[in-house]
Amino acid sequence: MTIIQPVVMFPDDNARAYAESTAPAHTEGRSPALHVTEDMRRLATPWSVAVAKAKLLDSNRLQQGIILDPACGSATQLAALCTTLQRPGLGIELSGAVAPLAAINLEKCGQTANEDWSENSRILWGDGTSAEIIMQTYHQHIEQSPNIALLHVDPARPNDAQQHTLDEMQPRLDDLLNSWKPYLGKNPALILDVSPRLLDNQRTEIVDIVSSIWNNVEMTWQWLTQGRGRIDRLSLWVGGAAGSHQCRLVRLTKTGEVHTIEGSFQQSIAQPSNVQVGEHLVVADPSLIASGLGESWREMCASSDTRWDTVTGRRPTLISSEKIHHGDVYEKTHSMIQTSGEVVALIAKISDKSIPEIADIASRKGISSLKLRCSLDPEIQPKLQSQMDRELRQYSDYESSHSGFIAETNNGYAICKEYN
Ligand SMILES: C[S@@+](CC[C@H](N)C(=O)[O-])C[C@H]1O[C@@H](n2cnc3c(N)ncnc32)[C@H](O)[C@@H]1O
Numbered sequence: 368m369t370i371i372q373p374v375v376m377f378p379d380d381n382a383r384a385y386a387e388s389t390a391p392a393h394t395e396g397r398s399p400a401l402h403v404t405e406d407m408r409r410l411a412t413p414w415s416v417a418v419a420k421a422k423l424l425d426s427n428r429l430q431q432g433i434i435l436d437p438a439c440g441s442a443t444q445l446a447a448l449c450t451t452l453q454r455p456g457l458g459i460e461l462s463g464a465v466a467p468l469a470a471i472n473l474e475k476c477g478q479t480a481n482e483d484w485s486e487n488s489r490i491l492w493g494d495g496t497s498a499e500i501i502m503q504t505y506h507q508h509i510e511q512s513p514n515i516a517l518l519h520v521d522p523a524r525p526n527d528a529q530q531h532t533l534d535e536m537q538p539r540l541d542d543l544l545n546s547w548k549p550y551l552g553k554n555p556a557l558i559l560d561v562s563p564r565l566l567d568n569q570r571t572e573i574v575d576i577v578s579s580i581w582n583n584v585e586m587t588w589q590w591l592t593q594g595r596g597r598i599d600r601l602s603l604w605v606g607g608a609a610g611s612h613q614c615r616l617v618r619l620t621k622t623g624e625v626h627t628i629e630g631s632f633q634q635s636i637a638q639p640s641n642v643q644v645g646e647h648l649v650v651a652d653p654s655l656i657a658s659g660l661g662e663s664w665r666e667m668c669a670s671s672d673t674r675w676d677t678v679t680g681r682r683p684t685l686i687s688s689e690k691i692h693h694g695d696v697y698e699k700t701h702s703m704i705q706t707s708g709e710v711v712a713l714i715a716k717i718s719d720k721s722i723p724e725i726a727d728i729a730s731r732k733g734i735s736s737l738k739l740r741c742s743l744d745p746e747i748q749p750k751l752q753s754q755m756d757r758e759l760r761q762y763s764d765y766e767s768s769h770s771g772f773i774a775e776t777n778n779g780y781a782i783c784k785e786y787n
Pocket of ligand 1: 411438440442443522524538575
């Protein structure tokens with residue numbers, strides 16, 4: 368196998384001109400102005416997520432040294448780690464078109480706050496699985512001994528694939544970790560980003576790869592959600608980067624707050640029984656179920672009498688005889704809810720023919736808008752929603768001002784009056 372000689376990417380005028388012409392600097396929210404092409408944007412971690420992830424690390428548990436990202440892409444995540452942990456970064460990128468952008472991005476983040484870490488940071492154009500030659504190249508440019516405090520990697524995955532095999536990750540995790548093993552010591556700190564859609568047996572394969580290289584090292588699986596009923600990121604945190612539990616669920620809110628739930632994996636089990644009018648219904652975040660932390664969350668909610676009506680799909684549904692209290696950790700427990708309300712009526716089916724009757728029932732219960740939060744054919748759903756909106760407008764004279772939603776239950780559909 369030929370080894371590619373790594374090349375140091377200097378953020379000089381040529382690189383700046385190239386970056387500005389290929390991907391003009393762009394700011395998202397509070398991010399620094401970064402150069403990211405459309406293709407890279409699909410792969411890059413958004414700045415807000417990258418910073419939230421970095422803040423979950425305990426710098427005191429990391430050894431002295433640099434942050435390594437051996438497949439750094441735009442260097443957004445690397446720059447967020449360097450800025451948050453105040454450590455120099457070494458990024459390696461295989462694509463010669465992307466590596467100069469990464470160099471400019473990393474330099475910009477260092478300059479913004481005039482930070483010390485920037486001076487010893489480098490981006491190399493090369494193969495991130497050739498650890499020895501990369502370390503030699505870095506050492507030729509930097510005087511200090513290049514000890515690695517943290518390896519973060521987010522390998523590229525096949526485009527738009529619902530599922531993929533571990534062999535399709537670029538770089539492959541086994542090749543990568545074996546190559547870097549001599550530089551990472553007995554208890555390395557690693558963050559391995561993987562597809563949120565990985566199957567359970569693929570997650571086990573990843574744990575096996577890590578355990579075959581580092582025996583008895585601690586590991587935490589982390590699911591990150593920004594709400595909207597989906598898991599945005601899945602990663603394995605190892606050794607010095609691991610949390611104190613086997614699983615961690617992170618909810619990042621729109622305003623940048625971070626809520627975490629930690630614990631051991633416990634499968635949530637549905638106890639379907641007929642949902643009744645007057646009961647309370649919660650559409651929870653599906654990452655609660657995926658992370659095995661649904662039961663830890665349920666205990667935090669401090670409501671005695673709850674049961675899962677369904678635990679599958681994008682809308683796990685919890686039923687209770689009284690309104691969920693959220694205990695003394697309101698923000699945290701509430702952040703894991705998509706919507707919740709009181710069941711005011713039950714209906715058997717939803718179709719264009721039944722919409723006028725449903726709108727009539729809803730308005731009598733004081734509901735003025737009704738969102739269809741159930742699995743319907745995506746072609747039909749918007750049409751039914753528009754029809755529902757039109758029908759409910761006819762009742763606008765009624766004293767109805769509550770919003771509501773329709774949720775799927777195991778015995779049909781529930782019209783719910785949403786809590787304020
Ligand atoms: C998912 S992207 C990383 C995104 C990055 N975390 C960010 O914030 O932009 C993965 C990157 O790995 C690069 N890559 C794939 N194989 C590589 C290898 N053997 N060495 C170095 N980089 C590699 C790809 O070109 C791609 O840019």
